[in-house]
Amino acid sequence: MMPSPMTIDLLATLQIVDDDVAAVVNAYMTNPQRGMVRFGEGFEIDPAVALAAHPFASQLIRQPWAGEELCRAAVRAAIMLARPQRA
Numbered sequence: 864m865m866p867s868p869m870t871i872d873l874l875a876t877l878q879i880v881d882d883d884v885a886a887v888v889n890a891y892m893t894n895p896q897r898g899m900v901r902f903g904e905g906f907e908i909d910p911a912v913a914l915a916a917h918p919f920a921s922q923l924i925r926q927p928w929a930g931e932e933l934c935r936a937a938v939r940a941a942i943m944l945a946r947p948q949r950a
Contacts, residue, residue: 870908871943879903888939892931906947913945914938 873879883902890900891910901907914921920937923929929937 867946867948869944869946873903873906873947874943879906884939884942887942888935891938891942892935901950902947905950907950908942908945908947910938910942910945914941917941917944 868876870879870884874881874884879902883906887900887902887908887910890897891914895911897911899907899909914924914937917937917940920941923937924934
């Protein structure tokens with residue numbers, strides 16, 4: 864059985880668009896404990912879980928010198944490498 868596609872794969876095949884990924888990043892930045900976020904046409908992801916699975920990104924956002932733009936980029940990278948579920 865093949866693993867589910869990563870977010871970056873869904874973007875490449877146009878099953879989601881960049882605005883969908885931005886919405887997930889925004890949801891996390893607004894409330895990191897939010898839980899599952901629906902996006903695109905029938906996908907969902909927990910951005911906090913995606914971030915926890917990406918050690919570099921999760922360390923980076925905890926640095927006092929990391930500004931909002933850098934933190935958003937780190938969260939986006941973690942989400943892009945995560946494997947969303949079908950909602």
